[in-house]
Amino acid sequence: MGENRGWSGQATVDRLSRRSMLIFMLLALVAICTYLLLAGETSDERASAAEINYAGKRRMLSQRIGLLSAEYLRTQQAEELSELAAALRQIEDIHATLRHGDPQRGLRPPHSAELKARYQGPQGLDATMASFLALGSTLLRQASNGEDYRASAEALIHLSRGELLTALDQLVDLYQRESEASTDTLRLLLWCALLAGLGLFALAAFGVLRPLIAQVRHSLEEQEASETALRQAVEKNQLILQAAGEGIFGVDRNGRISFANPAATALLGRDSGQLGDLESHHAIMHGGGSCPICQVLADGGTPRRSEGQFSRPGNAADFPVEYTVAPRADGEGAVISFRDISEQRAAQAKLQRFQQRLVDAIEALDDAFTLFDSDDRLTQYNLRFTETFPLRGEVIRLGMRFSEFVRAIAEQQLYTVPDERLDDWIDERMAMHQRAEGSSEIPLGDGRWLRVTERRTREGGTLVIWSDVSDLKQARIAADQANQAKSEFMARMSHELRTPLNAILGFAQVLDHNGKTRLSADQQECVSHILLGGHHLLALINELLDLAAIEAGHLQVAMEEFALAPLLQECIALVSPQAADRQVRLTSADTAGVHVRGDGKRLKQVLLNLLSNGIKYNRVGGQLTLMLGQTTGGIRLSVADTGHGIAPDLARRVFLPFDRLGTSHGEGTGIGLSITRRMVELMGGQIGFDSELGVGTTFWIELDAATSESPIASRIPAPAAPAPEQPAPPALPCVVAIGLEAAETETLRLIVSTLRDIRLITAANLAEAHAVIAAQGCRAVVAEPALARQLLAELPSTDSRRPFVIALGERPLVHASEPRIHHWHPKPMKVREIARTLREATA
Structure with missing residues (x-):
């Protein structure tokens, strides 16, 4: 029924359009004809006015010529003769113009029979004007030649006042009569056009518009009925919106929210007015060029279903939603229905x-x-x-x-x-x-x-x-071999070191306590150094023999608080002879009043080992500096030498037992630094080093400060606390490998294949890695330490999208290591450990 009403209204409008077009065409035809007729009559009217004007000028010039001739007879002045010549030329031009016409000036030649008769013939104006002009020319010539011109002047005056004046007056009257006749014709045409227009308007009003108005009235009544039905449908839809459990809102073409149902306002935390005041729907959702709502507004098409995050005002967190965007049929916006899927996500x-x-x-x-x-x-x-x-x-x-x-x-x-x-x-x-x-x-x-x-x-x-079960079968053999090797090592060390050292200490004690022979002061000092060094060496041998106990976790430390200065003085005194022999200058920081917490015996062993190595691997004439610093809640002791330094590729082997870093000469067995690190760790501290080839090496240890106030805290500025890292937002499940060997990459690929919905992407360089991180949103990066540091240096520290970085290599035991590397994994790769780390990083 609605379609029939729409068709009837459209047919009425079509008929009205067709008839209006017909009336318009008739009116246009009448207007064109009237214009053409009026244009011709108006042109004739203008020409008649111009002709009357020129005829009047000609009559006035004829009188002026007569007056000028009379004045010249009386005064004989040359100026009057010149004016007479100009007037004659002017009247001649005007007469020629009236006689032959001038289209540019709107003048016509004589067109009526009466006008032509007045100009032509022996008695016509042309002959009279020719005689008049000839008399004027004769007068000018005679006056110029000094001849008698009186007869010519009198004849010219007589003609201008008599026959010529009469003929010119008659022509002026004739021009006026013809102009009046043209004006009457123009007035008649105007009346005809007016009557024709009124007739057409009457035809349009009673023959066309009145029936159509009746039809339009009927169409309006039908439209009112349709609007009533539409209003009822809108009310039903409004009830549906009010009762719907899902949030529903609409947006216009510009993305502004036009309406929202109660469920939408409740979920979004805003009423309808607040939602309508928003600039666009982006105020309640995260989107951009890939926003489904924007795509539907731009392209239309079929409804689109998507998931995203909607926001509430204030400090409330965003909540996940599932929503459908349906374009409006008129293309003026879209309707969005959504529901909160927080519980589903949970x-x-x-x-x-x-x-x-x-x-x-x-x-x-x-x-x-x-x-x-x-x-x-x-x-x-x-x-x-x-x-x-x-x-x-x-x-x-x-x-x-x-x-x-x-x-x-x-x-x-x-x-x-x-x-x-x-x-x-x-x-x-x-x-x-x-x-x-x-x-x-x-x-x-x-x-x-x-x-x-x-x-x-x-x-x-x-x-x-x-x-x-292979290890179970081989475990007993391996355990027996290890126990036998340890027993042989301990027996050999006890026999080869303790026996001669006890003899040395015995003879030194004899010299020290011999009352028969008094030693000089220098000799007594040397014997004291021998005893002091011997006892310390005996203690080192005993600790070396306890290496098995260290590895087994049986070695105990006695933690206490003690002053640092006496221990440092004793250590420096012990290594001073060795430094003097190598011509190495020893300098120490002021440690008066500084207390630390640790085991004094173990710390002394650690410092002696570091000082001895600093002298042993220093250059002749170099310098060894013992420095003091402060860390967060602790004390740092640094031993800096001016030796050759340690190559970067050897840095990870420094603390390995029995590893002399590829050197075949020098003292020691290569276990000193390994024991030193275990001692420091047992005291709850840390040890590391910084080295530069050709400059030197600085070994440092960090221990807890004593609980009592230490004067060093007022002399050494505390380091700034690291800024808290911002949590990274969730990204696509992807792991990026940079600069790994082929075998490592293949192993890592097998590891990643066991993770749920995680894939491995290999990057040949840092540029490819940055592109993958930006486009794919990776969760973790596995790289060599140097590449990991360079990658982190190029990523902003405040970037919330920074991935979990795993450095595949030995963690450098230096204080200034990269703090943003989340995990250090040594080589060769431990499969289960790195798999566990990747699961935590990509969860």
Whole structure:
């Protein structure tokens, strides 16, 4: 019915348009005809006026010529003769113009028979004007030649006042009569045009408009009925909006919110007026060029469904929503319906945590774990599985059958199976797998043994666990060999070092306590140094013999608070002879009144070791400086030498036991720094070093300060507290590897393959890494330490999108190491440890 009413109204409007166009065309035709007629008559009217004007001028000039001739007869002045010549030329021009016409001036030649008769013939104006002009020319010539001109002048005056004047007056009257006749014709045409226009208007009013007005009135009544029905429909829709549980709001083409239902205002925390005052919908949601609402407003098309974050005013946090954007049919905006999915997200997060705990539990297993479904297809495995069976990534894949896996590892000769028995062995292995009743041990080709345990699941699948039992078989042999080596080492050190050292100490004590022979002061000082150094060396030997106890965690330290100055003086006194022998200058900071917490005996051993190394590896004539500094809540002691320095590639080997950094000469066995680090760590401190080739090396240790007030706190400025890091926003699940070797990359790829919805992207350089971080939103970066530092230096410290950075290398034991590196992982890569770290970083 509504369509019929719409069609009727449209037909009425179409008829009105067609008839109005017809009337308009008739009016336009009448107007054009009237214009053409009036234009011609108006042109004739203007020409008549111009002709009357010129005829009047001609008459006046004829009289002026007569007056000038009479005046010249009386005065004979040359000026009057010149004016007479000019007047004659002017009247001649005007007469020629009236006689022949001038289109530029709007003048016509004589067009009526009466005018032509007045100009032509022996008695016409042309002959009279010719006689008049000839008399004027004769007068001018005679006056110029000095001849008698009186007769010519009198004849000219007589003609201008008589016959010529009469003829010119008659012509002026004739021009006026013809102009009046033209004016009457023009007036008649105007009346005709007016009557024609009134007739057409009457026809339009009564013949066209009146019926159409009736039809329009009928259409308006139908429209009013349609509007009533529409109003009722709007009220029903309003009730639906009011009762809807989902939030619904509309936006115009500019993105401004035009309406919102109560559910939307409640969820958004704003009433309808506040929502309407917002500049655009971006005030309540995060968006931009990829905003689905903006895309629908720009392109239209079908409704779009998406998820996002909507915001509430104040300090309330954003909440996740699922919303649908539907374009309006008229293209003037869109309607958005949304619902809060916070509870759904929380449930998903809870489920994901449960799944992650399960994955963590599986990954924490020391055994290889796999799960096959009821179709005997691989559905899940841990990282230990890929370590146990190091096959290519395309061989081990989710969905492969157990039979395919067994054949693949057999063909790769991971098991000790002869080629001629391959098929039989696979059949036997499959039969055991189908039974899934217990455990069995299988030898590997590299000498290892695996215990295979298989169990059925409730869903009909199979759980398979491979346990490496090779270490159990070799553990006793390895333990016996280690104990024997330790016993031999301790026995040799006790016999080779303690015996001669006890003899040295005995003879020194004899010299020191010999009452028969008095030693000089210098000799007594030397004997004292021998005793002091010998006792210290004996203590070092005893501690060296306790290396096994250190590794086993049996060595104890006696923590106490003590003054630092006496201990430093004693250490300097002990190493002074060695420094003098090497011509190394010793300088020490003022430590008066400074107290630390630690084990004095162990700290003395640590400082003597560092000072001895600083002298031993210094250059001849160099300098060794003992410096004091303060850290947050502690004291730093630094020993700086001016030696050759340590190469960066050797830095990670400095604290390894029995490693002399590739040197074949020099003193010591290479365990001093290893024992030193363990001593410092047992006292709750830290040790590290800074080195520069060709400049020198500075070893430092950090210990806790004594709980009592220490004067050093007033002399050394405390370092600024590090600024708290901003939490990074969630990004796409991606791990980026930078500058790793091929084997490391492949191992890392296997690790990442066990993580849920995580992929590995390798970057050849830092530029590619930055592009991936910006575009992909990576969660973690694994790189060499130098590349990790450079990457962090190029990333803003306040950037919330900074990924979790893992430096693949030995952590530098220097105080100024990069604090923004989240995790240091030594080489070779420990698979389970880095897998656990990546799971935490990408969760």
